[in-house]
Amino acid sequence: MATDSWALAVDEQEAAAESLSNLHLKEEKIKPDANGAVVKTNANTEKADEEEKEDRAAQSLLNKLIRSNLVDNTNQVEVLQRDPNSPLYSVKSFEELRLKPQLLQGVYAMGFNRPSKIQENALPLMLAEPPQNLIAQSQSGTGKTAAFVLAMLSQVEPANRYPQCLCLSPTYELALQTGKVIEQMGKFYPELKLAYAVRGNKLERGQKISEHIVIGTPGTVLDWCSKLKFIDPKKIKVFVLDEADVMIATQGHQDQSIRIQRMLPKDCQMLLFSATFEDSVWKFAQKVVPDPNIIKLKREEETLDTIKQYYVLCNNRDEKFQALCNLYGAITIAQAMIFCHTRKTASWLAAELSKEGHQVALLSGEMMVEQRAAVIERFREGKEKVLVTTNVCARGIDVEQVSVVINFDLPVDKDGNPDNETYLHRIGRTGRFGKRGLAVNMVDSKHSMNILNRIQEHFNKKIERLDTDDLDEIEKIAN
Numbered sequence: 001m002a003t004d005s006w007a008l009a010v011d012e013q014e015a016a017a018e019s020l021s022n023l024h025l026k027e028e029k030i031k032p033d034a035n036g037a038v039v040k041t042n043a044n045t046e047k048a049d050e051e052e053k054e055d056r057a058a059q060s061l062l063n064k065l066i067r068s069n070l071v072d073n074t075n076q077v078e079v080l081q082r083d084p085n086s087p088l089y090s091v092k093s094f095e096e097l098r099l100k101p102q103l104l105q106g107v108y109a110m111g112f113n114r115p116s117k118i119q120e121n122a123l124p125l126m127l128a129e130p131p132q133n134l135i136a137q138s139q140s141g142t143g144k145t146a147a148f149v150l151a152m153l154s155q156v157e158p159a160n161r162y163p164q165c166l167c168l169s170p171t172y173e174l175a176l177q178t179g180k181v182i183e184q185m186g187k188f189y190p191e192l193k194l195a196y197a198v199r200g201n202k203l204e205r206g207q208k209i210s211e212h213i214v215i216g217t218p219g220t221v222l223d224w225c226s227k228l229k230f231i232d233p234k235k236i237k238v239f240v241l242d243e244a245d246v247m248i249a250t251q252g253h254q255d256q257s258i259r260i261q262r263m264l265p266k267d268c269q270m271l272l273f274s275a276t277f278e279d280s281v282w283k284f285a286q287k288v289v290p291d292p293n294i295i296k297l298k299r300e301e302e303t304l305d306t307i308k309q310y311y312v313l314c315n316n317r318d319e320k321f322q323a324l325c326n327l328y329g330a331i332t333i334a335q336a337m338i339f340c341h342t343r344k345t346a347s348w349l350a351a352e353l354s355k356e357g358h359q360v361a362l363l364s365g366e367m368m369v370e371q372r373a374a375v376i377e378r379f380r381e382g383k384e385k386v387l388v389t390t391n392v393c394a395r396g397i398d399v400e401q402v403s404v405v406i407n408f409d410l411p412v413d414k415d416g417n418p419d420n421e422t423y424l425h426r427i428g429r430t431g432r433f434g435k436r437g438l439a440v441n442m443v444d445s446k447h448s449m450n451i452l453n454r455i456q457e458h459f460n461k462k463i464e465r466l467d468t469d470d471l472d473e474i475e476k477i478a479n
């Protein structure tokens with residue numbers, strides 16, 4: 001499977017596992033009424049689906065909230081030009097782009113010294129005359145938002161008091177994040193105005209919007225462009241569809257986006273961005289972006305080469321916990337991440353570890369995204385030494401200083417098969433973080449031993465047995 005699709009698969013599998021475990025808890029509560037349970041289970045399944053969808057957007061928002069820097073990527077950028085005979089421009093500095101001075105000032109005030117990898121190629125294409133259409137895929141944190149914000153700001157003519165740029169985001173919260181970037185980058189461009197087309201933002205009937213840039217969610221933007229006529233779509237010069245992969249995971253967004261796109265003039269610049277590029281995203285992208293240039297930056301692969309992997313044989317959850325305590329008793333663990341299969345186990349384990357005197361942080365799906373971001377931030381700052389989590393919450397989060405990862409439960413998909421991709425993602429390191437690491441897997445049944453064996457076979461890497469009752473042996477693994 002290609003990296004991008006596995007990243008997505010992991011997401012979906014974990015979300016499904018989390019939702020299933022959730023479902024399980026809810027079902028327990030409604031057990032007494034057998035007839036009712038059937039009906040309620042359906043309702044719960046729908047709820048689980050909802051949660052799964054919400055999770056993509058939440059994950060994306062979380063990544064934005066905790067990130068303060070560009071994500072490094074050593075891969076080559078692939079560029080597919082619409083006209084293969086035209087020269088391929090790439091810029092190494094923002095000056096080369098001949099931006100309006102107040103925009104260049106805004107870019108430098110944000111601390112950007114030079115374009116990111118993806119921006120080197122995307123910016124000249126987006127700012128070309130005549131403007132070009134673009135489909136761009138690169139992992140979260142590589143500078144896509146900053147790139148299209150710059151493209152929108154460059155095209156605005158402030159004297160024209162009507163919307164000229166339209167940007168679609170999957171959720172209200174994500175739209176706000178993009179709005180913040182526009183405000184920062186447009187700091188020295190005070191005449192430039194921004195409006196949010198999101199539910200709850202009510203305008204008077206018959207009103208026309210005078211702001212230059214509108215960011216919003218597809219449903220509201222569609223209403224504003226068609227039924228309510230707050231925006232004249234024929235005057236839009238730049239159309240941005242951000243987070244296309246998150247967008248299409250939400251029912252209705254795809255159709256609404258296509259309907260909006262059809263109202264725009266033929267010469268409107270269309271730009272689409274996505275962190276992943278599975279087939280469904282690609283099909284959607286082709287529907288909304290005619291004659292595109294395509295830019296792709298593959299996600300950096302993770303490897304197990306620098307990781308020492310062990311497993312511990314236990315009989316039950318309490319023995320797993322004891323093994324964990326023995327590990328902590330024998331070696332110095334600066335910071336560790338511990339993965340559990342369900343929220344319930346994660347909460348239990350966090351409580352038990354706290355009782356033992358550990359400074360524990362718990363990352364759980366029930367928390368608001370902002371709360372999760374705060375927990376991760378504290379852990380990154382070293383305020384807590386142990387982070388207990390389920391995979392849904394932790395996917396995509398790099399905590400560089402963590403050198404010990406414990407799989408309190410082995411990762412399995414919803415059919416109970418080994419989830420190799422999640423295993424790799426939990427304990428693997430990219431080239432950047434090629435530091436040594438330690439992974440300890442807790443095995444508590446024949447079934448989980450079987451899972452472990454299949455993981456070993458899959459990666460063709462031996463996972464050694466560790467006896468956590470033998471302190472000398474534990475000490476050896478730390479060296």
Ligand SMILES: Nc1ncnc2c1ncn2[C@@H]1O[C@H](COP(=O)(O)OP(=O)(O)OP(=O)(O)O)[C@@H](O)[C@H]1O
Nearest residue numbers: 068069070112114115116140141142143144145146
């Ligand atoms: N050229 C640059 N130089 C330095 N920092 C940059 C540059 N471009 C963007 N950044 C910073 O890098 C971080 C990630 O950028 P950005 O949000 O644009 O990435 P993204 O690919 O859009 O991520 P996501 O997919 O999560 O939206 C932000 O903190 C941003 O301010």
